[in-house]
Each structure stands twice: as structure tokens, then as C-alpha cells.
Amino acid sequence: MRARELIVSGLIILFFLACYFFSPKPMEFSRSTSVLIIFLLAAAFVYVFIRTFRGRFIGRRVVFIFVGVALVLPFFMKFPLPLQISPEVQSVYDALEKLPPHSKILASFDYDPPSAPELQPMAVAFMKYAFEHDLKIIIMGLWPQGPQQADQAIQAAFIENPDLKQKTKYGVDYVNLGFQSGYEFVILQMGQSFKSMFPADLYNTPYDSIPLLKNVSNFSNVDFSMNFSAGKPGTAEWVQIAVDRFQLPLAAGNTAVQAPMIYPYLKKGSKGKKQLIGLLGGMAGGAEFEKLTKKPAKATTYLLSQSFAHVAVVIFIIIGNVAFFREKKGKK
Amino acid sequence: MKRQIPIIITFLIGMIMIFSFFIPPLEGLEQTCSLFFDVIAVFAFFLGGGNLMRIHLNKLRRRKKDWGFSIVTLGGFFIMLAAGLLKIGNPGGIAASPTTEGSLLQEIFTYVFLPLQSTMYALLAFFVASASYRAFRAKNREATILLIAAFVILLGRTPFGMMLTAWIPESFSVLQVPNLAIWIMNSPNLAGQRAIMIGIGLGVISMSLRLILGIERTYLGDESV
């Protein structure tokens, strides 16, 4: 038993070391290789189907390998996915397009590292777009690790577009106010004054000595706001307080789990006004936004993996059930 | 006496909390209770953490199976304790928040704790797939409905859903998978959520009353049950 364990772990380590030393960086499959891989995957699924249909189920580990392959390989494929832009993503983009240069945007980062895969790509795309169009960003977080995520998003945007790094200055083009505890209470107080909740920024620079914040006292001095949220406090709280009470123009990016609960806010209310300008929902929302900015990046790559994984799960359910019905019929 | 006092405490506190909802001068009680709870939780941790240590020290002493891992667990525990209590490497010194960037606690958090936590979470992706293949069966009508709803959502949120049903004419666009997914979320899903919520609301009332009135007292270790 022990020996087999050692061999397997040895193989795993060898695999990763081989990747580290010998793989091309970055690695990318050609179009035909990608098609071939998809074809092979489909063939493997057919094999699993036939096997299961005959009553011999494949083991857990084989299922794991399938999922692993479906998740990893799409990273290296280049495939134009037919993305239809949903109206709620389009309206976020349109609202951004309408902003004149030097407009001030309040961006609240209300998520933590575990939900970063879904939200980070859209945050990066958003930052990149804002800096390229000379929009000023005021960053804050209602979750403790949110401001760090914002920082990482900015660094990633700089790596993707090195020109921005020269052009963009902290304190003038963006500022990171950091985290404040107190959930929706923070939003409520910000309606009166930002400074009362954030007397200094993340690096302890006093609020008043930051050039970007010079004429910013509360929501009324902000032209647009964006909220990246993975739960509570998040978009629902921003809508209920900042939008409903202080008429802040708000758009949001949400995790897939959150998104369904946010949809009601996108409906036009009795006064014909939407509470939320638009919504980037999950990985798909991020990918659509990237497509609109014509700079496909992480979310687009991720979405391919995500779609493959979804299809794999659906196929597994179907295979399992076909076998199940055959068995049931056989018993009758 | 020993048995009566806890029941009286539960009854009194419970009643006060119920009525504080209607009596404005008692507004602050909720916060006080949550403060008390937080403080009690710290002391309870002395018991919990102590228990954790006892178990692993026992394993070590008796050289039980896998005792080596107990050293690792205890090591991790004490390193974290030392790093956090003494605020080792904290750029802000002893007065700063324990989770300041650059402190040892935060570095361990980023490079040890976070990858472990995220990967644990991520393993779920595999378990979900395995459960789909082996467990999610359309055993009866109910399970079938569950699976169909799940299909619609799964496909509806990817470009494949769009591709599959793009042929449906615009006037019936509700039937396209992505729109169907949104409809499910906004109608039947909403109804189900509501029924569950109302049920839970009523269930909690009944259970709370059983506890407050002392009818349910198993948790207090009452021997007369």
C-alpha cells in the first residue's frame, strides 16, 4: 500500500517538475490540437457511457481525472466562444462609456480571496478600462481583505498594460481608503461624509492631504460607483442604502451564487428607474465585459474552463441516469 | 436548586429579549448580549483549545498511530499563537492590528493558510462531479424535477446554453435556456424559497418557546428527561 502511494506521489512531483523545467512558457495549443483534444474527450465520454450502460461504473478517481482534464486543458486552448452580451453587462459598459475623463468612481471591494477567481478578472478589466480612459478611482472595502484584492487587481492591470504604470499615480488617479468594519452602517455614514468613516487611507495618509479627495465629501461628489461583491455586506446593502437613500449611480459585479438574488434590483421600478445600472454576474459576466472592452483576458480564459466543466457535470448526470434507468428496466 | 437556576435564567433572559423588540429603552440589550457572547466564546476557546492540545499530547505520549502528525498540528498551533500574541515581525509593532501586511501571522496566512483553505474549498469541484455521476439519480418525479432545474441553470449560465437554443424564434425567447434560467430563479425558485422561509420562521418560534418555557431542556443536561 505504502509503495503504491509513494510511486503515485513521485509521479505527481515528476509531472510538476517536468512542467516547471521543460514546458513552453506560455503554453498554447494550436487550433487543430484543441479540436483533437475535444474530440478525444468526447470519445472518452462515449467509452464511459458504453461502459456504464453495460452496468460497469467507472471509479471515483476516473471521474476526478475527467473533471481535472476538463478544467485544466481549456486554459491552453484558444477558442472563440460565441458570447452573447447580456443586457445587464452592456448597460454597465454603456454607463462607463458615457463618463467624461476625470470622472470620479467609487469602487467598493466586498470579497475575499476564496471568491477571487470569479471577481478578480472583472476587477482587473474594470481597473484597466478606468485607467485607460483617465477615470479616477476611489477604492474601499467592507470586507477586510477587499482592499488587498483591489491592490492586486491594479498590479495585474499594470502588468497587462505596462504603459499604465508610468501614467497612473497613486493619490491622483486612484486612492485606496482601506477597510472599515460596520457593514451597512459604513455606507449610511458615507452618505454624510466619507471622511468620518475613512479618516486616512490604507497607508495612513490623512484624508485631507490626498489630492484626489480634495472635493469629495460624500456620494454626491462621485459620478459613478462599482461594487464587487461576494455576499453580505454587498450589492444588496449598497442598493438599499446608497442608491435608495442617496441616489448613487451604482453598477455591480457579483459571484454566480449571489447574482440570482440581485436580479430583482435590475427590474425597472414604479418610477421607471432601475436601482442598479447593470450587473456582471460570475465568470460569464466578466468575460462579456472583457469582450466589450475588446481585451479578452482572464475571465475569457476561465469561462472556457468553466463551460467545459459544466458540460462534463451535465454529461455525467446523463450517463449515470441512463444506466440507472436501464438497470431499473432490467429488474422489471 | 442546581437544576432550577439555569431554567430560570433561560426563561428570564428569553422573555426580556422577546419584549426588548417592542420596548425602545431596551434597544441596546441586543448589543450587550452579543458582547457577552463574544466574551464567553473566548473562555470557551480555552476549553476547546485545551482539549485539542490534550488529545494531541496524549497521542504523542502514548505513541498512538500517526502521532507524528500531532507534532505538526501542535507546531502549527503554537507558531500561530506566538506570531499573533507577540505580533512577531509586525511592521506596526505591538499596537498595530495583528493582521497587518508583513507580519509573520499575515505571511503564514497568505502562504500557508490561504492555499490550504482555497484548495479544500476547490476540492468540491471534484466531489460535485463524482456525486453527479453516482448519486444524482432521477429516482422519482421529485428528483427528476430537481435535475431538470439544475440542467437549465448549468447550461443557461454558459455560452453553450445560448448555442443550444439560439434557433428558438425571438417571440418565444423566454424558452431559450439562458432566459429560462432567469425565469426559474425569479418565479418557482422564489416561491420555494418563500415557503421554506415562512416554515423556518414558524419553526423557530415554536422551538424558542419550548426552550424558553423550559419544556425542552436536554441541552442543560437535565436528568429528569
Added chain:
Amino acid sequence: MLSFPVTGQVIDTVKAVPDSELVVVAPVTSLIAADHKYDDGKMIDLSWVPSIDDRLVEGNVMGYKVYRIEGDSEPETIAELAPGSNAYNDQSVERGKLYSYFVSALSSNAETPSIRTAPIQPQREWLNIELINVLIMALVLGGAVIYFIETARRGKKLFVRKIAGLEAVDDAIGRATEMGRPILFIPGILDMDDVQTLAALTILGRITRVIADYDTKIFMPVSRSLVMTAGRETIKASYQAAGRPDAYSDDMVTYITDEQFGYVAAVDGIMVRERPATVFLLGAFFAESLILAETGNSVGAIQIAGTARPAQLPFFIAACDFTLIGEELFAASAYLSGEPKQMGSLKGQDVGKAIAMAAILIGVLTATIGEAWNVEWIQHITTGLRDIFSTR
């Protein structure tokens, strides 16, 4: 030192501007200060009609300043508000003191104060009349629960339908005894301050009463120290009640870690190594529900699960043998006890459901009819019903 404005006097806020260049805006009107109703006397509500120069197009108002005068002291600025504001809620007042207010309309370089309000004292109210409908509802429901408990206590037989998941509990315990394997009890991952954890512990009490009679091992890893303490008390009491206090040991309940996935990893390990015959997953679960249920399934345990969190129920339904959905979790301990008075409380719950169902049925009917034919008195019924259930 900036001098404070006096009613009616326009003030130059940017020094050294000749009077002729001052942008003077009209003051706000109809300023009213009123005690905030149904609080502890800590708030005053202000409302006013914005300056007539406060317009989106060609408006000169840059914002408003709210001033407060406490007793005879100097006015102090308590808030600066955006253009278009017409109300403010002052939460920094104390009971027993007199306050008066005025609001200045700000232009780019001047401010125009309004007239002062009459002095006002924040008042404390002893009962929140706005919530009287909630109080009545709560009394009705609480009364129904207590009524049925009393009825049952007096010996009247009450019918409660079978709940499949709970009927299976005895069999599940029996199976573990036969197989000579342990029972695993997971009370969710939240602390004692969650009602689902309380529900899990009350069920634990019932289950351990049965277990204590057999010679079966129960093991309960927990992720909160307080739950550990409470769990030990519960199990100990059950063993004492069964007359076997010697069979109890503190090792039955172990604290692992507060961290969600650290806990899951450990419980997973326990399942794989100990191979329990029966697993109870009752309480508040989050993402870990799937891992736990799948692993339990893979070691061939009979699993009875229950939670009030809808997002986790599908995994329990898929991978467990029996699942308690939402309300059933809270009813479980009463049901398992089989005691008449406990059953009575379930009847009380049903009264609540009956009221809710009736309200929905009547409400939807009247709302639909009222809207379709525009019948006023029917519309009144709808609003009345909505008011009864509204909480504001």
C-alpha cells in the same frame, strides 16, 4: 475664527469677495424639527423644503449645512449635505436636553441660513406602537403554541403526520449496534448563537437517550468550543438518565478547529478511518455539506441530514438517505420525544401556517379582484391585510 450665521444674514464663506460678486441663494423653508417616534429618545428628525434655487439645471445651491444649538450654547455644524437633500436624522442628541436647529443653503461662496426651529426635547417612548401588529401576531402564535401544549398535557391526543427522516432514526441507531461500528454526529459548523445549532443539540439529546441503552459508540467532532461544552452536557445527561453514567466519557465530543475547512478535513479523515455505520448531519451547513455527505456516502454509512439552509439541501437530498427540510429540523426534537406536550408545540406552528396560508389566499384574491374591477372596498381589504403583515 468663523462666526456663526444669524438668521436671515447672508454670509460670505470665501473671504475677500466683494459683496456684489456673492452668489446669494434662497434659504430653505418650512424647516421642521420633530422627535423621532418610538425610540429611546436618541434621535430628532429634521425636514425642510429645499431652496428654490436648488435645481439640476442652472441651480446655484452647492449643498446644505445643518446647524444645531444645544441649550444656550453656540451653534455647531452637525452635517453637510448634498444638493437636493430635504431631511436629516440627528442621532447624536441626548434625552432631557433642549435643541434647536437651522439649515443653511450653500452657494459657491456664500450661505443663507433659514429661520431657527423652536427648541425641542427628544422623547423616549415605552412601547413601539408601530410594531403593535407584530406583537399581536406573536402573542397569537405564542398563545397557540402554549394552548396546544396545555391541551396535550391534559391528555388530549393530537395527530401529527409521520416524518420519514425521523421514523428512520431508530433503525439507523440499531444498524450501528448490529455492525459494531460508531455513530457520527455533526451539529453543523455554527456556534451556539445560531438556532439551527440549538435544534441539533435538542435532537442530540433524544438520540443519545436511545444510544445509551445500546452499547454503541457515539462520536461528535465539533467546530466551536461552546458547542463542545454544550454537547458534553447533553450527552452526559442522557447517559445519566439511562442509568449508565459510567459509560459516558468526555472523549465522545471533541473540538477540532473553528476554521470551516480545517474542520471538514478532520471530519473527512475520521469518516474514512473510523467508517461509521450511521452519520447525522444536523444543523447549519455551508459549502462543506457536499464533502461530508459524499464522503459519508462513500464509506457506506446511513445518513440522516437536516438543515434550514436551502443552498445546501440539494446535496443532502442527493447523497443522504433521509433529509429534514427547513422547518422539519426544528420540529424534530419534539417529534422524536414523543411527549404529548412537545407534540402540542408543533400544532401551534401549524396555526401559524394556517394563518399565513389564509392571508395569502385572501390577499391574492382581493388584490386581483380589486385591481381588475377597481373595487375600492376590496382594495381596502388588501391594504389592511398587507398592513397586518408589514413590519414598518
Added chain:
Amino acid sequence: MGFWDVFGIWLASALTIGIISFLYRDNIFYKACEAIFIGTSAGYWFIILYWDNLYRKFWTQATDPTNPEWYVPWFGFVLGVLILTRLFNKIGWLSRWPLAFIVGAVAGLYMMIYFVSNAMVQVSSTIMPVFTGSWVDIIANTTVVLGTFCGLVYFFFSKAHTGVFGGAARVGIWFLMITFGASFGYTVMSRMSLMIGRIDFLFGTWLGMIR
């Protein structure tokens, strides 16, 4: 990147692979990672509890001379100490007092919170006209009302699920199943995203194979 950053990334990668290796089987690397995780997480949460609850919330309030209600937190402190009496057999029964306090407070508080936000609000928002708007709206409204009503029938305890009543309960459980199916779909989605995040870390941040 400095040495320690590179070291950190290698360490994080090793731990990531260690956890993933559980998919093959329970093995010594996984056990080691699990042990590290349990130890560090218990320690981490104690640190947070200690500094946040005991120091920030309790100590600063309880020793603040300007706080007129400085003595209030001390009652909580006493309750906390009482829980430690469990360690001593003779006075162990005192530890039930804080437990009784918590149960009473939680039961009382949540009874009202759940009642209002779960039961009352949901009932009042279900009271709505059904036949308004387009046919899509009408179907949607009818579905919501019917589903909520039948769902409640399913939870009814006082009547066996037979006859018309049983039929309604059956429709109710169908609605619940759609709800669970939808949650299932969305949960699968976010779990997959999490794994994608880890893969990106391994093959991108660490191995540099992803562009």
C-alpha cells in the same frame, strides 16, 4: 521577487498539491497538510478571538474611565469565567449558567428576528395581484403564489398527506425541488470557479504556463 516570495509561492504550491492528492486517496502528504491546516487555523482563530473579542471589545470598554457603563462588560466576563468551572467536578454545574444565558438570549432574540423577516415579510410580499401585465408576468405571478401556498401545505404537520391536501403537498414539494435544483446549479458553478482559481495559481503563478 525576493527569495521569501519565491519560497512562499513554492510552499503554497506544495500545500495545494498536497491537498489535491486526497483525490487519489488519503495519504501521508494529505495528512501532513491536514495537520498543518488544523493547527494553524485553530491558532489563527484564537488570535482573532483574543485580539478582537477579548481585547478590543471587552478590555478597552471595561477599562475605559470615560465610559459610564464600564461595568457592563464585566458581567460577561464573569459568565465567561463560569464556563471554566467545567474543569472542576465539584462546581462544574455552574458552567450551565452561561449556557442557559446564551440559549435564552439566542432563543428570544432569534424568535423575533426570524418571525419578522422570515415569516411576516414573506407573507406580506406574496400578497399581490396576479392578473396584471403581460402573459409572462401573469404566469410568473401565479407561479410564485401557487408555489408558496403549496410549499406551506407540504410543511403542515397536522394532516396526513392524502387526497386534495396530499396533492397540494405534492405540488409543494415539486416547487421545493426546483428551488434545490437551482441552488445546485449555482453551487456547481461557483465550486468550479474555485478550482479554476487554484489551477490558475499552479499553472500560471507558479509554473508560468498560462499567458
